[in-house]
Amino acid sequence: MSLSPALALAPELIHLDNLLSLASITPDDAGCQRYLAAQLSRLGFAIQWLPCQGVSNLIARRPGQPSLAFSGHTDVVPAGQHWQVNPFALTEMGGQLYGRGIADMKGGIAAFLVALERTLDAGAELPGVMVLLTSDEEGEAEFGSRVIAEHLAGQGQLPPWILVGEPTARHHSGDTLRVGRRGAISGTLTLSGKAGHVAYLPSGANLLHRALALGERMAALEWDQGAADFPGTSLHITGLEHGDWLDNVTPSTVSIKFNLRYSHRTNSDAIDQCIRALVPADLSYQLGWSRPCEPYFSQFADQQPNFLTRVEKAVFAGLGQFPVLSTAGGTSDGRFFRAQGAEVIELGLPNASIHQANERVEKSEFLRLIEIYQALLASL
Ligand SMILES: [Zn+2]
Structure with a gap:
């Protein structure tokens, strides 16, 4: 992180700092998943690697029947020109956090990891919770989440609920949920x-x-x-x-x-x-x-509270308002999990600067996303 040595990094920013400093341009994972596997295994997750055609894929799971999985990608698009800061480092400036992939979507991954740490520290068991990661989302997405979803479905281990950490928000983390995407x-x-x-x-x-x-x-x-x-x-x-x-x-x-x-x-x-x-x-x-x-569109179980209601309540806890449901925007890996029968919700950081120079999010929105993920984990 670019700051004077006298300033210590806030603990909730450490994972983000470590992930942003690895230049993981699709399909090169550049060690992001190795770092995350070490953290998750420390938290009691079993680690399984599912490499495919030069793509890194990771399945991490807590013991128990599959319940909820967080799906994310560790790859980012190239930095390009016109950055005011080093794109492959975390920079905090004027209340904003900068770095390639901070919004899309290393910020989402780091927020979920912090939420997991806090929830497990508080004594929760989180049975069957999984983290599913690929380094092939920004490219053709042929050998990433599709392979993970098909593998889990083939083993009868696909979690019924998939939370995708893509940046779906307009202004504040959680203000918009994606429950489908056009083809x-x-x-x-x-x-x-x-x-x-x-x-x-x-x-x-x-x-x-x-x-x-x-x-x-x-x-x-x-x-x-x-x-x-x-x-x-x-x-x-x-x-x-x-x-x-x-x-x-x-x-x-x-x-x-x-x-x-x-x-x-x-x-x-x-x-x-x-x-x-x-x-x-x-x-x-x-x-x-x-x-x-292909398009996808999630339908949710009738019995309450279902996946959607839980996510909506978690957003309310962190944001003080309920989210808008949307199916706008490009495609996402959510389609691969939906195709295998899971209910899919995408919930993440504001997306205004994704794929641009000086990709950034407000620090307060990153902290808010941690709270929302934490509220969702607490509801399991
Ligand atoms: Zn993305």
Whole structure:
């Protein structure tokens, strides 16, 4: 930590300081999980490693039937330029804590660890509580939480409740919970035909004209409206490519690039069929997809108190108000646990500066998150 040697580091910042000083750019864990495994094993957690394709995955669990698991990622995005402080150190300045990954999401991990320490120190047993960590969230996320979720489900050991420590808050830790996320997928629709000279070509034979008409129909497609707490599906065209340009020749191939954000009411197969059905029968085309992320949406058990009510009460204890439920934002590892049947809630720090230079959170919000996690653990 960057401060004068006379000042000692507050005990609740020590884990954060240690994690931030390790430059764990995806998929390199850089020793974060080794550090956390040592801390968790000191707290009575059994440690299991689940490495996969250069990704570090850790399952730590207290004895007993699986109950609640905290899921997190130790990897961060590269620091980039324009930092006022060392990105790979904890810096406290003007009431703010700085460092790459402080919000997304080493801060969440460190807060949960402090909450565990305090709760166990107070004599709680926390049977079956787990900590699940991966170093592959910011990348393709192929060999991380998906592998952990499938492994636990295969063993019949998947906890029913998954708390994801992603930064979900707007202003104050806990003000917003994520209980689902829209799916995302990118498509490229490539039309092929004949190039033509504009002096001789009828308008309807111009492949670019046909692509523009098709693009207009794609943009006008009507999708599902989602649900009360879940936004509907939308499609955006993000690019049009047609090779080298000449002022009097029409192209022989045109690619329409597009991206969809979609609700739990549809899936990538249905989307594929929808797009194919739009292409006129006389056009030859290829349709390719990339970066698919299926959506998830948590449903909670009817009997009270259920997972959601417990989390809401814990937020009230730390924040003095109940959280807003949201399904906005990009995808998260929550989808892998939901796909195996767990109830998933994402609860973490404010996210205003994630992935940016000078990533930071207010120290008071970090301390608040510890209190919220502690209240949740106490309710188990
Ligand atoms: Zn994250």
